[in-house]
Amino acid sequence: MSANSSHTDIRLDGIIAKLSEPWRSYALLARLDRPVGTWLLFLPGVFGIFLAQESDLLEQCLYVILFAIGSLLMRSAGCVINDIWDRKIDAQVTRTALRPLASGALKLHQAFYLLTLLLLGGLLVLLALPPICWSLAPIALLFVALYPAAKRLTWWPQLVMGFTFGFGAPMGYAASEGKLDAVSLTLYGGVIFWQLGFDTVYGFQDMEDDSRIGVKSTSLKMHHRARSFIGACYGAALFLFFLCAFSAGLSPWFYCGFIPATILLAHQVFTLDPLNAPACLKAFRRNIPIGMLLALAFILGRLA
Template sequence: MRRPDRIIDDASKQNWVDLYAPDGLQPYMKLSRLDRPIGTWLLLLPCLWSIALAAPAGELPNIWYFILFSIGALVMRGAGCTLNDIADRDFDGKVERTRKRPLPSGQVTLLQAIFWLGLQCLIGLLILLQFNLFAILLGAASLVLVAIYPFAKRFTYWPQFFLGLAFNYGALLGWAAVKGSIETAPIIMYLGGIAWTLGYDTIYAHQDKEDDVLIGVKSTALKFGETTAYWLIGFYALIFVALLASGYLAGLTLPFYIFMAGAGAHLFCQIRTLDIDNTDLCLILFKSNKVFGLIVLVAIIAGKFSLPL
């Protein structure tokens, strides 16, 4: 049965979890943010970029790896969000946007949330074990970053930096899964991805800045304030240049640069239309980074092929 009073504020009123999922499963799905899939996309896209970048010239990326990384991104994003909700359970009840989350609203207990976290991590481990040893060890190391992020807002105004470290790790892991090693191109992509996350999650954080001040947590939205647009110019310039450099090092062809012009235009439009005091617009712009990421993915895949003369 649909319960409008349980729809979390930043989820679509027509999200599939509230519309169709069984009542007993809905709290667990919401712990994993399945009612808000944009985070899974933002975690997955750097993985797909890297897998596509590592593909041989003239070939499509490994579709099986696309499938495995998609499942992995879904469960590990869910695990990270569950851990975040466990860590923030005392804060979330004080914030309008988060008070309906399963833990502060009492839909699940702390023990149930911990069990759900463990189950998701187990599935993630099974996915990771499908790759080569180097990728397995590299993937295991990412758990340190996943564990740090939920607590970063307590001690730094740069929690988005720690989110970037975790959310873009797939730029390294995707390449490692294909190649069994790490080279300069995916490292540059990873560093650029951190800047991308600093940009889009600062936009997202402007939704909560008033509540963050009241409860005493930190964010780049609070640090940058009215200068946010200038910081975004820097962050988005970094991701754009980093992607161009990664493509160049990987030997991508002219179609890559043509599509990247469209990706750059998308970032420019985000900055041009930003209003940090309009929470609805901030959410729309944040979600639009899925479009940017998909344009980049198409650019990389197209760049593996030469234009016919």
């Protein structure tokens, strides 16, 4: 199957399908139809919260709730920013042509209204976190704002995405531990490699369109050696996860989640076909249960 096979990642079903306009388009702009991105932003925060040693369980549970709300709001805000930047490019790509700004269902000023509300909600969540998180927030916002420009400037926009979506890991650790240290940065490195891998898999869907319109991507650069590259990314991620867990003194219960996650990532590498766009989308989405297994590993490693 060709990489440009006609398909879209918009999901018009369930509650979203029952909404009237313009609310349906607002929901699609915020990606409420596809929670996969929210999960992949949220789960690294859980890794960091439970890798830390200083918080008690009640405090950790509170941070999990706050990070869940914050991840939903900030992922949606990031998607709005991305679609504002990319509305003309999206209109030329099969998978994204039906997005609200690309299709004209929403106007630019409407997107800015939604973005303002999402950022205000994110600010309220941030103020409920420890002050150290306040100082880290501008770095996270900078990554969110610059990520859409990466595909215009570098062949490594997926790496920039890893720095952006992975920032919840050091943020969660800082909230629980009250500081950043080598363990937290090792965790961040692992998350960046994991996300570089699965976002490159995601980008394989758009290779033909990206090549046609001149958009750069790691997927285009690496598709001739897709399995070896994705395998190297996942291997580096797993090594760094193991290293930070060992350094932080997590219990052997850590491996109850870590080993199954390793097996699933290996299976994803061995079955990868960069020219099969729907299969790449399915492989990308399977990183949610993989991320849940990794989160379980850190939770059990700290609590069991």
